[in-house]
Amino acid sequence: MNYSQITLKELKVPESIPFPKRTDWHIGMIGFGGIAIGAHAPAYQNVGWNICAVADPNSEARRIAQEKYGIQKTYSDFHELINDDAIEVIDLLTQPTIREEVVKTSGRAGKPIITEKPFARSVEECERMIKIADDAGIKLAVHQNYRWMKMNYTAHHIIKKGLIGDPFFASIEIFGTQDVDLAGHEFYSSSEDFLTIQWNNHLADLLRYWTGKDADRVFARTGRMKGQNFKGDNLLCSIADFGDGLTGHILHSELLRSHLRGTQCRVDGSKGSLKFDFHNNLVIQSEILGKESFRLNTKEADFTSSFAGSMGDFLISIEQDKEPSVSGRRNLATIKTVSAEHESSMKGGKWINCKG
Numbered sequence: 001m002n003y004s005q006i007t008l009k010e011l012k013v014p015e016s017i018p019f020p021k022r023t024d025w026h027i028g029m030i031g032f033g034g035i036a037i038g039a040h041a042p043a044y045q046n047v048g049w050n051i052c053a054v055a056d057p058n059s060e061a062r063r064i065a066q067e068k069y070g071i072q073k074t075y076s077d078f079h080e081l082i083n084d085d086a087i088e089v090i091d092l093l094t095q096p097t098i099r100e101e102v103v104k105t106s107g108r109a110g111k112p113i114i115t116e117k118p119f120a121r122s123v124e125e126c127e128r129m130i131k132i133a134d135d136a137g138i139k140l141a142v143h144q145n146y147r148w149m150k151m152n153y154t155a156h157h158i159i160k161k162g163l164i165g166d167p168f169f170a171s172i173e174i175f176g177t178q179d180v181d182l183a184g185h186e187f188y189s190s191s192e193d194f195l196t197i198q199w200n201n202h203l204a205d206l207l208r209y210w211t212g213k214d215a216d217r218v219f220a221r222t223g224r225m226k227g228q229n230f231k232g233d234n235l236l237c238s239i240a241d242f243g244d245g246l247t248g249h250i251l252h253s254e255l256l257r258s259h260l261r262g263t264q265c266r267v268d269g270s271k272g273s274l275k276f277d278f279h280n281n282l283v284i285q286s287e288i289l290g291k292e293s294f295r296l297n298t299k300e301a302d303f304t305s306s307f308a309g310s311m312g313d314f315l316i317s318i319e320q321d322k323e324p325s326v327s328g329r330r331n332l333a334t335i336k337t338v339s340a341e342h343e344s345s346m347k348g349g350k351w352i353n354c355k356g
């Protein structure tokens, strides 16, 4: 197919993601493992933010914080970091094992907190944390950073502008190799809900982000490969019924024994379609733009790491005293959806309601 080029400017959608005014927020990170080292710390430092302290019981994690990222203040106990007067914002980057305890401690100290996904592994724990934050009067948010990936962010804004009409189908297909890559990671490889709750919250959240709707009910089946490494199933196929003529679909495998990884997303609407991936590719065809098909030219776009996107949104919410885009309260529908998907898959495939 022949594509014409189109730019973000021509589509009249944002060419960059918003950032807070202050760059000197004193951020304290709790948990300095794989994702903090590989993504959060470099993303924040690239945009000039100040990681003031790190708390991690693992001495090797503290050594890396000091030697690789120049973060001089380190603690083995997160309570000490939260109670350090110099720290203004708490960034919780551990596995979802100590979320509630950390939110309670932040609440007592009156400090805003953002947590890595998943917000928690049960709806009840999420609801308790929302109440703790409300009672303490602190902001609570979740790093659904996939919303700030360049193509995901752009797709959201294209759809919001009505450029493909009313969406009736949104789909994500991902093929990856984490059953091999993370086989030695004790927490992930022994979890029953690795793909359904811990991973799929990104994808279920994207369907909400693109369509602006929450699923009414979901149907999910999971599968395995003979001899796979993880305890939990590493293949997921789910359908989300949003009611009122909108269907979502997720197909996700982390079982590949090849390098043929990939992602493909699409949203079809009453006036056109978008096809895109998690990297730099997006095509659109829409009666609103004429008969041509367009490939997005992102050369001039000024996007940074999606991890600075979710943190930036949180810092802006503090500066402007408004609700974060992905506050704990707003993230609840994502957790309800993935919990229903997990339940559906455990029952071998059955429609499960997500609301209520």
Ligand SMILES: NC(=O)c1ccc[n+]([C@@H]2O[C@H](COP(=O)([O-])OP(=O)(O)OC[C@H]3O[C@@H](n4cnc5c(N)ncnc54)[C@H](O)[C@@H]3O)[C@@H](O)[C@H]2O)c1
Residues within 6 Å of the ligand: 030, 031, 032, 033, 034, 035, 036, 055, 056, 057, 058, 061, 076, 077, 078, 093, 094, 095, 096, 098, 116, 117, 118, 143, 145, 187, 198
């Ligand atoms: N947003 C994304 O794209 C993305 C990608 C990967 C992981 N994650 C999420 O990030 C979180 C962390 O994942 P990871 O892969 O970095 O995990 P990890 O296991 O590599 O690291 C967790 C770190 O937390 C530390 N820790 C444990 N207990 C602690 C405590 N009481 N106080 C302070 N630190 C403590 C550990 O010592 C370790 O260094 C998980 O919730 C995961 O789902 C998100």
